[in-house]
Amino acid sequence: MSKATPATLWLSKQGIAYETRTYDYDADSPRIGLQxxxxxGEPPSRVLKTLMALVDGKPVCVILPSDRELSMKKVAAAFGGKSAGMMPVADAERISGYKVGGVSPFGQRRKLPTAIERTALGEPYVYVNGGQRGLQAKLVPADLQRALDAVTADLIA
Known part of the structure; x- marks a missing residue:
């Protein structure tokens, strides 16, 4: 597995300290983040999932612990919108440049408004997808927020 992805190259270019970690990706898992x-061997609160959504029809990126579910009402509010919904898979892959199961908030084809679930900032470190299935980037939550210029909000249902 290559550890040089658009995500890891972007992190390096930004000067963000991170470590990569690989795991055996299970494409048949119903909940990829939990898998x-x-x-x-990490708590789900530290392994964050990256989801692509639409707020008032505009693409956004949302990051939250893998064991939690989004409140679309809270997602809309975090971006100052009226309504939110999940982005169709084909659109998420086209806009992000990554395959579902390997979507990273780093190094996407274009910079999107991003929100991080506020509870993730309380962790000493977090894992975020490194740009391909089975690759995670470990970093400090404050660096995650700063690198993405992300808002923090209560996003959990």
Whole structure:
């Protein structure tokens, strides 16, 4: 597995300290983030999932612990919108430049408004997808927020 992805190259270019970690990706897992956490022996609160959504029809990126579910009402509010919904898979892959299961908030084809679930900032470190299935980037939550210029909000249902 290559550890040089658009995501890791972007992190390096930004001067963000991170470590990569690989795990055996299970394409048949119903909840990819939870499978990643289990495979790495990490609590799900530290293994974050990256989701692509639409707020008032505009693409956004949302990051939250892998064991939690989004409140679309809270997602809309975090971006100052009226309504939110999940982006169709084909659109998420086209806009992000990554395959679902390997979507990273780093190094996407274009910079999107991003929100991070506020509870993730309380962790000593977090894992975020490194740009391909089975690759995670470990970093400090404050660096994650700063690198993405992300807002923090209560996003959990």
């Amino acid at each position: 990643a956490a289990e495979a790495m």
